[in-house]
Amino acid sequence: MSSELINNSNIREIGWQYVPDIYPLSRYLCRNDLIQLSSTCKLLRQKFKSKLLSKMELMGEGEIIPGKSNEQSKKKHLPILLKMLQKDYLDRYNIVNHCVFWEFFNSGFAKNFFSLFANITRLELYSSRDNDHFTAFPMCNSIVDSESIQKYFKFYPIENINEEYTNLKTVTIMKDRMLSNMMVTMKSLTDVTILTRQRFNLNNLAQFLSLNPQLEKLTAPTYFLECNLVNSILKMNQLKQLNIKSSYYRPSGDIIYSHINTSIEYLNISGYICEDRLVPFLNSLKSLKVLEFSDFSLYTLVNIGISAYEDRIPLLHLNGLWHGKEAIESFVNLEIFDKIRFTNMFDLDFYLTNYKGDDLENWKIYHLDPANSEEFTIININQE
Known part of the structure; x- marks a missing residue:
């Protein structure tokens, strides 16, 4: 259907002498075009709606x-x-x-x-x-993006995902057998979640990432940053968002950080990662704009020496961290961040009363949402 018809807001309803079947039309018109076409005829609209809602x-x-x-x-x-x-x-x-x-x-x-x-x-x-x-x-x-699908997966073993799924953009990889069937390049795929409760073959994970460098978003267990899989992530030059989730599996061994990444802009961490793993990884990200911690203890964050990071990060987002009220006395606003956003931890008055750092004169405070007192941002005035 032409864009001229689609964008015409003055389409008038007309009487059709013959109302065609939906099936032949659907072979040539997409769903949105059928909806637009049905607006021109009441009988066609009723016919279409009855099928659409069945x-x-x-x-x-x-x-x-x-x-x-x-x-x-x-x-x-x-x-x-x-x-x-x-x-x-x-x-x-x-x-x-x-x-x-x-x-x-x-x-x-x-x-x-x-x-x-x-x-x-x-x-x-x-x-x-x-x-x-x-x-x-x-x-x-x-x-396919819900971990609840794991229950259904026990009954319905849909695991032969491969390049034939040409429209697949988002998928959750739920078990190692499913991963082993995906050792192909899937050009349409942009968003992948690796189930955190399962153990996977690390070589298969590395191969899958190398075959699919077009990924823009990856959600992965913490052990991706605690073994040499970290270099597979750093090599991905189109990855924009990386979410790291807590995992029970912790591999051991030394890591040599052999790559620099210039594409990752957003990093969310919601599982414990030790300082000697996190800081070197951060130093390998040269385009990072947002570092977010969620589902994480503020006490743990206080004990991680993020200040050893060698560059600047525009925004630190602390989102619903545990022990926020108890640990705020130990927290120090880090100068490596231009802004720090607090969400769902405490209100602004509590922060101003209990923050013990002596650097508040270097930070300007404003609300993001006047209706939510537990969401506010402080800005480093030296970086404005």
Whole structure:
């Protein structure tokens, strides 16, 4: 559809003598174009809305194939179901975004199903054993980003992710087997989360990062900064945001920091990292604009000598740190930061009353949000 039509806010409703089926239209027009087109005709709009809001339910009442008993194994039934969906369901449900499965399925069926019904953004999965209910998002479409999917993963082993998932932008890597199947370049992928509760093969992790240097956002366990994986991160020249989460696994060994990174601008840390790991890593980041600590103890931060950092960082964000009120007396505003933002720790009056440093005259204080007294920023006046 032309941009001239899409951007025309004066489209008038017209009467159509013949209202076409949605399915043929959807083969040539994207979802947004269909919505725009439906605004021109009430009958088409009603037809489109009824399909858009409908829900496809599969494998109900223990039947893999509707109306047929399970005479064969599920593995043999799933290809038959897929052919039936392609022949009889596609024209009715191709634009539907909500699907419910009442039984398990395998990886091969999942990939073919989501390729066939590419508009599905809401997927409900039920375990017939105990009626457990899980909600997830299709991997081939846009997003898989919740650690709660790990529970669903036990029942639905969708782990064969590879370069065939051409639209995949965001994914959570949940186990080592899934990672081993992703040892390919996936050009569309920009946002990856490595599940923090699992142990992964470190060589596979390094290879995955080297094959996908296009990543812009990475969420990873703390051990990424405590072993030579740190150099795999430093080599990524398009990575803008790095989130480091707490992990139970702690590798040992010396680290040689062999690379300088000029792309990472935002670093969030929410797990303990010792000083001799954190400071050298910070010194390897030459474009860092925001350093944020969250889900972290202020006592721990006080004991980390961040002042040994060799450069300046525009903003330090302390977000909901534990023991904030107890440890503020030991905290000193660090001169290596141009600004320090406090969020969800204490209000401004408490800070001014309990801060024991003798450098407040060097900092200007202002509120970010007048409605939230526990969010404020101090600015180093020597750096304005």
